[in-house]
Amino acid sequence: MNINWKIRLKxxxxxAGMLSALVVFGQSIAPLFGLTIDFGPIQDAVNAILMLLVAxxxxxxxxxxxxxxxxxxxxxxxxxxxxxxxxxxxxxxE
Numbered sequence: 001m002n003i004n005w006k007i008r009l010k011x012x013x014x015x016a017g018m019l020s021a022l023v024v025f026g027q028s029i030a031p032l033f034g035l036t037i038d039f040g041p042i043q044d045a046v047n048a049i050l051m052l053l054v055a056x057x058x059x060x061x062x063x064x065x066x067x068x069x070x071x072x073x074x075x076x077x078x079x080x081x082x083x084x085x086x087x088x089x090x091x092x093x094e
Contacts, residue, residue, distance in 0.1 A: 007062050017057015020050040 008014050024047065030037050039046045064070045072083045075090055 004063065011060070011062035013057045013060035013067070014062060015057070016053045017055070020053035020057070024050050024054070 027037050027047070060067050061069055061073070064073075072086045075086045
């Protein structure tokens with residue numbers, strides 16, 4: 001598993017997703033320690049927003065600008081293809 005951690009750790013979506021996941025995880029294990037975390041009537045809305053942030057952190061590729069995938073990634077037809085394979089198959093064009 002090759003992950004560019006230097007780039008990922010500088011990514012806002014990564015941290016938003018990671019912190020949201022930790023909050024949801026904390027909510028789920030708190031009862032094991034006798035703690036109750038209650039946001040009152042907005043509990044479900046808070047959890048839904050946190051889970052959207054988790055999904056955002058998982059889905060966004062921090063090596064491309066904004067939230068879009070690169071042209072090479074969009075041109076892939078198989079998960080095993082490398083960028084070199086895509087460029088070779090497309091005549092050097094993304």
